[in-house]
Amino acid sequence: MTTSNGQYIAAIDQGTTSSRCIVFGADGRIVAVDQQEHSQIFPQPGWVEHDAEEIWTRVQSVVSGALAKAGLTRDDIRAIGITNQRETTVLWDRNTGKPVHNALVWQDTRTEDLCKELGRNVGQDRFRRETGLPLASYFAGPKIRWLLDNVEGLRERAERGEILFGTMDTWVIWNLTGGVDGGKHVTDVTNASRTMLMNLHTLQWDEKIAESMDVPMSVLPEIRSSAEIYGEAVGELAGVPVASALGDQQAALFGQTCFDVGEAKSTYGTGTFLLLNTGEKVVNSYHGLLTTVGYRIGKEAPVYALEGSIAVTGSLVQWLRDQLGIISTAAEIETLASTVEDNGGAYIVPAFSGLFAPYWRSDARGVITGLTRYVTKGHLARAVLEATAWQTREVVDAMEKDSGVTLSALKVDGGMTSNNLLMQNIADVLDVPVERPFVAETTALGAAYAAGLAVGFWPDLDTLRANWHRAAEWTPRMDEATRDREYKNWLKAVERTMGWIEEDQTTGQ
């Protein structure tokens, strides 16, 4: 292994719409960024695919781009870290390196019927105890099965040991470390925890589940920790250790330095993902959350997390802009909401495709309720922002019920953190301070941190924690009576959404 004196860490962030490479310095500051989008392929409604070869080309290109922008060479880079869109599934030929089909993206819903079938008489919680996940179309296992069933001759090739499976971390690492010429076929515990094939307690592939899903063990990569040297890069970064992999939301948890039990982060984008560190304990959820691996550093004990996702947050603002035309830019929602003092009695529940955590009701549809002649578009704008705040509150409440942990502060990141009114509103309804750190790129930072730890660039978690600085903090200002009244009204509004779709069978708890 080459020992380098490099003073920088490169993070590859392979996301749903683009790939980026960000170079970080020792204090966690960004030195250079390069980014390229890749094609979104929609073969039919509900299906979403990516061309994995295109993604690998983009990744190589952004790595070169970021190095060039920073004026650095591979000698300056101490280690490479990977973070990635989770669950997106690709199968390829180990001898040619060619994907056998486009990658099936996490949003792709083609495995819905397969998931129902796999639930048999038990339902969507059939594998929850082992995997922490309900049977849902996001996860990788059923996607592998779909490919094996639908690509001609693939199952036979897989059984002959010619086919490899990977989520995007695995695909990038295999190619980065040599591909057909000795590429490492590995994944990390966080990505493996989104396949529905890994046992959360042993952190190994669960042979029984693989058998139930009819997925041959031979296609599966080796499960490794999130921070260790998987191998050395070839090509542009030849000799640089590839030293971390984390799913994007887990990487954000790590980048926000939520290393202690009870620390949580929430990433506000089109949707929102809230992760709570539950330490070495696997917390089963009875309130519609997912149990997942937060991270594992080398041989240390794994750290688990509870995850709650909110499907519609920033996308509700986009809906107001694009479908209703009430605002012309997303930032204007705050201007409009600031024209009024409160919601004027109006509530919006954006159950566009049903209610997610903690309800899981597919028969629900969105409502705007409490309308009177008094209500203006300003009140509706406020109701839009409040919807994100109350949905956060419901996920936090579910987490507290499942884990027994009481949140003392919420660390936030993502595009919506520039909305001051929303951040204040979240602090108000949670009744805890909301903190925004410097460095908005917490996802890439998390991957860089893990890689840096693995090679000794940073000595320990405390050093990383010392890099975290508060750029803004919103403290609760709402009085308890108002908060209780408003929460009651919100819950009443949520009730109004249920049972709208009559013919649909409700799934879930």
Add this chain to the structure above:
Amino acid sequence: MAGSIQSLERAAAILRLLAGGERRLALSDVANALGLAKGTAHGILRTLQQEGFVEQDKDSGKYQLGAELLRLGQSYLDVHELRARALVWADDLARASGETVYLGVLHQRGVLIVHHVFRPDDTRQVLEVGSMQPLHSAALGKVLTAFDPVARAELMESEREAFTPHTVTGLDAIDAEAAVVRERGWAQAVEETWTGVASIAALIQDRRRNPVGAVALNGPVERVCTTEPNGTAGPVRPELVVSVREAARAISRDLGAPRF
């Protein structure tokens, strides 16, 4: 200037006066601010109103910019859009300098703080978004006064309080300093609003090079200023000035302003 048309110049001046955000002015305000006879101002306002460039509020009789101007693409920048575009650069400025960063826009005869980044030392700090800073004595206000004629007009109307012994309150002195600010492109305020605090600010422009706001760095005099041999505070540190100006340029570029 040869060949210029006086009534057009006056109409332009009135529009500029009314363009300072969401504000309404009475006929007498307009006439006084521009040194026009009331009758003259009224005639121009009526013509602008017919063209849709100006609207008159039915109840108060006050004037404001009309919808036609919005259609001409002259709408003012949404402050929340400004914050969203400035976020990364303001963070970077605070981290690089180790000091507090503010973004301010002209609002009701003062500077409205639309974004605030904490000093990165994790001490208890309170978010000051929504608070006001004075036009005449804060660095943000000085920049706006120097580059924005509307701010200059509002400064005349505002009460110029002497917060400290260093506060400059005389209009002539303020105008003289504004000329310097325009010349060098940034403003400083050392203990003119708050004892012990020095600040440096630079202008943010939109794609038409209109002044839309300013970005400032605030910190203790001991850190923001150099120290003279006799131990007193000297001029502000040039490297901090560079950082503030770079941040202002980066934000302006993100708003579409041409490169300088």
